[in-house]
Amino acid sequence: MKLPRPLSHSSISLYNECPQKYKFKYIDKIPERPKHFFSFGQSVHLALEFFYAATRSQAPSLGELLAHYKEIWVKPGYKDKLQEAEYFAEGTRILTEFHAKHAPRYHVPFFVEYAFDFEVEGVPVTGRIDRVDKLPDGRLSVLDYKTGKKLATGRLDADAQLTMYQLACERLLGAEVGELVFYHLPTLKEHRTGRRPQALVSELSARITTTAAAIEAERFDPTPSEGVCRWCDYKPICPFFKDQAAGGPPAPAKAVGEPELAALVDQYGAALAAAADAERRAQALGRELAAALRAKGYARAFGASYEVSLTPAAKWEFSDKKKVLEIIKSAGAYERVLAPSAPLVHKLIDDAATDPTLRARLTELGERVDSPQLAVKPL
Numbered sequence: 001m002k003l004p005r006p007l008s009h010s011s012i013s014l015y016n017e018c019p020q021k022y023k024f025k026y027i028d029k030i031p032e033r034p035k036h037f038f039s040f041g042q043s044v045h046l047a048l049e050f051f052y053a054a055t056r057s058q059a060p061s062l063g064e065l066l067a068h069y070k071e072i073w074v075k076p077g078y079k080d081k082l083q084e085a086e087y088f089a090e091g092t093r094i095l096t097e098f099h100a101k102h103a104p105r106y107h108v109p110f111f112v113e114y115a116f117d118f119e120v121e122g123v124p125v126t127g128r129i130d131r132v133d134k135l136p137d138g139r140l141s142v143l144d145y146k147t148g149k150k151l152a153t154g155r156l157d158a159d160a161q162l163t164m165y166q167l168a169c170e171r172l173l174g175a176e177v178g179e180l181v182f183y184h185l186p187t188l189k190e191h192r193t194g195r196r197p198q199a200l201v202s203e204l205s206a207r208i209t210t211t212a213a214a215i216e217a218e219r220f221d222p223t224p225s226e227g228v229c230r231w232c233d234y235k236p237i238c239p240f241f242k243d244q245a246a247g248g249p250p251a252p253a254k255a256v257g258e259p260e261l262a263a264l265v266d267q268y269g270a271a272l273a274a275a276a277d278a279e280r281r282a283q284a285l286g287r288e289l290a291a292a293l294r295a296k297g298y299a300r301a302f303g304a305s306y307e308v309s310l311t312p313a314a315k316w317e318f319s320d321k322k323k324v325l326e327i328i329k330s331a332g333a334y335e336r337v338l339a340p341s342a343p344l345v346h347k348l349i350d351d352a353a354t355d356p357t358l359r360a361r362l363t364e365l366g367e368r369v370d371s372p373q374l375a376v377k378p379l
């Protein structure tokens with residue numbers, strides 16, 4: 001088959017993460033669910049594109065920048081209004097600080113959102129670079145904005161995305177790249193590294209051509225892994241999990257096509273969510289009630305169906321629990337604060353370092369019963 005579209009850094013990464021996932025996304029064209037972190041990143045990127053718009057010679061005012069941010073805010077993917085409001089406020093903070101830092105020394109970048117297309121050994125490659133600046137010596141500074149909370153700076157010297165940007169700029173803009181920059185927006189820190197050596201550029205070229213050859217040969221076997229499958233939107237239709245459910249060892253059951261099981265899954269998830277909501281609400285009401293009783297000086301109050309009494313009590317809170325345990329141990333009082341619990345006894349039995357005689361004596365006293373654990377999360 002022909003490549004369905006030019007390769008980009010993200011599609012190459014996706015193929016190498018799981019070829020089946022690549023097929024779902026780019027060949028079967030099944031869209032993934034919107035993700036709030038992508039929407040947030042897109043919103044901040046669009047606002048910075050406005051800040052550095054090629055048509056302006058000076059920075060927009062903070063008010064103009066924030067008004068534009070509000071206008072282009074990308075909404076899909078947020079869990080609820082509260083989460084959306086938190087991210088919107090975080091974006092406002094980032095843009096306000098970015099404006100304070102960069103507006104006074106505003107410069108017109110060489111390129112903003114530079115879209116490139118070229119070929120590597122006949123394989124079409126595409127991408128978009130957040131910003132390209134000219135250094136005083138005429139070479140280029142290539143910047144990629146990052147909006148994630150944490151930035152893995154360990155990959156700065158070998159990150160394939162920046163290598164691809166260097167390759168694109170040097171091929172298409174005719175100038176040497178002097179530095180590559182990850183700009184971590186939440187902390188306004190610019191992490192710089194020098195231009196990539198030829199060995200890394202050749203490694204990237206080989207990765208591009210081998211990925212293209214594998215796609216053209218229609219190699220789309222799933223390569224499951226806990227870390228990737230856990231967040232994969234295609235899991236309910238993934239052949240790997242379907243095969244597992246058909247008769248292999250215990251595996252995640254697929255509810256699609258099994259309406260009774262799907263209904264049970266949904267009822268269970270909804271019941272747990274309702275219980276968690278009820279618990280949160282009960283705690284909030286309890287705090288409100290205790291405060292009201294204290295304010296009125298009452299020890300007891302009656303509703304139509306319930307009675308509540310308030311017993312004055314205080315508890316100790318310790319910030320340095322390690323130190324507290326050290327002091328207790330040194331005073332020989334450790335046994336007095338320890339209570340055996342079932343999970344700790346299980347751990348002791350399962351621990352390979354436990355004395356076999358102790359394990360035998362404990363297991364003689366107990367009976368091992370099946371206790372499957374259910375994990376549930378919203379789809």
Ligand code: SF4
Nearest residue numbers: 018222224229232238
């Ligand atoms: S569930 Fe796992 S194996 Fe299946 S497509 Fe997604 S990442 Fe690949």
